Amino acid sequence: MKRVQDKVALVTGGGSGLGEASAMMLAAEGARVVLADIDEAAAKRVLRRIKAAGGQGAALQMDVSQEADWIRVMASIQRRYKGLHITLNSAGINRGYSDPRETEFKDWKAVMSVNLDGVFLGTKHSMRLMAQSTPVNGSIINISSIMGLIGHPGIGAYNASKGGVRLYTKSVALSCAEKGLKIRVNSIHPGFIDTPLLRESMGRMRDPELAQKTYDALQPVGHLGQPQDIAYGVLYLASDESRFMTGAELVIDGGYTAR
Template sequence: MKRVEGKVAVVTGGAMGLGEAAAHMLAREGAKLVVTDVKGETAERVAESICAAGGEAIHLEHDVSDEAAWERVMAATLDRFGKLDVLVNNAGVGWGGAPEEETLERWRRLMSINLDGVFLGTKHAILAMKRKAEPGGSIINLSSIEGLVGDPNLGAYNASKGGVRLYTKSVALYCAKAGLGIRVNSVHPGYIWTPMVEHYLSEAGDLEEGRKALDAMHPIGHVGEPDDIAYGILYLASDEAKFVTGAELVIDGGYTAQ
C-alpha cells in the first residue's frame, strides 16, 4: 500500500530511534522525506538508505531550538519538493534528577528542544502549508506517556511533554476553526527501546536489569519497538486520519491504563 503517496514530510530528530523509524516507514508508504537532525552526518545516512531502497529523501543539519534553522529547513523543503504535507516534530532530549538539584540552565536547554522546537516547527509548518494550492496537512507532535502522568525524577521532561500535549490541542482548534485544513495531533509513546532509552538506563545503572524493570512496568510485558510508534505516525500522516485532530494517540503497552 502507498498510504502517503505523493506527500512531502519533514521528520526532525530523524537520525535515529523513533525519527529514523518514522522516516523509513513514511518513505516506504510513498512520501518524499526531509530528514533533519542536529547530527547531520547521521541524518545523511538515513536519507541515503531511503534513496537506496527506491525512495526520495534529502537530509539537513538542524537545531530545532533555532528559528533561523527552521526557516532554512522550510525553504529547502519547498525549493526541493514544492510543498509540505506532513511535519513530524520528533526531536527531543531527556534527562532526570531531583528538582532541588536541577539547574536553570539544564531546564532551559531541555525546554528549548522539547517544547520550543515543537512551537517553532508548528509555526513554520503552518506557514508553509498555507502556501499550497490546496492548503492542508498533518502536524504530528511527539509527546510521551510522561506528558500524561508524572514521574518523581523527570520533572523537566514531564513539563516539556505536558506542554506539547496541550499546545497541540490549542493549535488543532485554531487550525480547525480557521478552516486551514491542517490537522494537529500528539503521539504518546511508552518506553521504546531506542538509543535514548538505552543511554538513560546505562547512566542509571545496570542496562540489563534496567531493561527488565522497564519491561515489567508495561502490562503487555515488554517495552515497545520504534516501528510501534512509526505505524501510529503513519496513520496520522495519512488521509485515513482525516477526521482526527487535537487527539492523543497513546501507544504504551498499557502503561497509562494502570
Template sequence: MAGQVQGKVALVTGGASGIGAACAELLAREGASVVVTDVDELRGPEVVAGIKKAGNEAVFLHQDVTSEARWIEVVAEVMKRYGRLDVLVSNAGIGIGVPSITEMSLEDWRRQTAINLDGVFLSVKHCLPAMRKTGGGSVIMMSSLAGLRGSANLSGYCATKGGVRLFAKAIAMECATFGDGIRVNSVHPGIIDTPIWGKIPTGAPGQGQNAPIDPEERAKFATPLARAGHAMDIAKGVLYLASDASSYVTGTELVIDGGMNAGGVVRPAPAG
C-alpha cells in the same frame, strides 16, 4: 495497504535515529518524499542513504530546531525542492533526568525546554504557512507518556511533554478555526527501546547515576503487555496520523504504551 502517503511531502525533525529515523523510513516506504533534519550530520545522511537505497525519496538537512533563522531556511528549502509540505513530524527532543529536581541546573532545564518545547513552537510557526499553501495537511507532535502522567526523576521532561500535549490541542483548534484543512495531534510513546534510556539516572536522590536502565527489563514489569515497544511501533502510529486514514482525527492523543496509561495488571507468581 501500500502507498498510504503517496505523493505527500513530510518533514521529520530529529530524524537521524530512534523514533525519528523509523518515522522517516516508514513514511518514505509508503510513498512520501521525506525531509530528514537533525543536528547529527553523521547518522542523518546515513538514514537518508538507506531510504534512497530502498528506492524511495529523501533528503537530509542539518538543523538545530531551537534556531528560528534555520527554521526559515529549512522551510524555504523544502518549498523550493518540492513545492509543498503535507506532513510535519515535530519529533526532535531530549530527555534529561536527575535524581531530584533540586539537583537540576537551570542550564539543563532551559536546554531541555528549548529543544522539546521551543523547537515544537518554531516548527509550527514556520511550517503552518507552507502547509496552508498546500491546502491542508497533518501536524504530528511527539509527546510522551510522561506528558500524560508524572514520572520520578523526569519532572523537567514531563513539563515539556505536557506542554506539547496541550499545545497540539490548541493549534488543532486554531487550524479548525481557520478552516485550513490542517489536522494536529500528539503521539505519546511509553517504554520504547531507544538510546534515551541510557541517559536517565537510576540512583536515589544525591547518589547520581547508577547502571543504565534496561528498557526491556523495566517494561516487563511496568507494562500490561510485558515488553518494551520499538521505534517502528511509534512510526506506524505516525503513519496513520499522516495518512488520509485519519482524516477525521484532530486535537487528540495517540497513546502507544503497551497499556501503561490504562492501568496495571497482577500477574501470577511463577510456578515453584
C-alpha cells in the same frame, strides 16, 4: 496506491529512534522525506537507508530550537518540493534524573528549548508552508510522551515540556479548524520504546541485564515497545485515513497508562 503517496514530509530528529523508523515507513509508503537533525551524519545515514530501499528524500542539518534554522529549512523545502504536507516533530532530549531542589536552570532550559520551543517553532513554520501548498492538506504530528500525561519523579523539565506539547497541539488544532485551514494537528504519546534515548537512561543502571528486566517488567505487556510501533501511529496520522482526527492524543504504550 501507497498510503502517503507523493506527499512531502519533514521529520525532525530523523537521524535516530522514532524519527528514523517513522521516516523509513513514510518513505516506503510513497512520501518524499526531509530528514532534519542536529546530527547531520545521522540524517545522511538514514537518507542512504531510504534511498537503498527505493525511496526519495533529503537530509538537512538543523537545531529545532533555533528559529533561523526553521526559516532556512522551510525555504529549502519550498525550493525543492514547492510545498509541505506532513511534519513530524520528533527531535527531543532528556537530561536525566534530578531532585527538583538540585535541578540546574540551564538543564531545565535546555530541555524546554528542544522539546517545547522546538515543537512551537516546527508547528508555526510548518503551518506557514503548508498553508501555501496546493492543495492545502497538512498533518502536523507532535511527539509528546506518556510523560506528558502522567508525572514521574525526578524528570520535572521533561514532564513539563511534554505536557506543554500536549496542550499546545490542541490549541493549534482548534485554531486551524476555526479558520477553516485544512491542517490537522495531533500528538503521539509513546510509552517506553527501545531507542538510543531510552538506552541512555537504562545505561545509568550498572547491570545491563537487570536494566532490561526492570524496564520490561514495568510494562503491562511485559516488554519494551519498538520504534516501528510508534511509526505505524505516525503513518496513520500522516495519511488521509485520519482526516477526521485533530487535537487528539494517540497513546501507544503497551498499557502503561491504563493502570
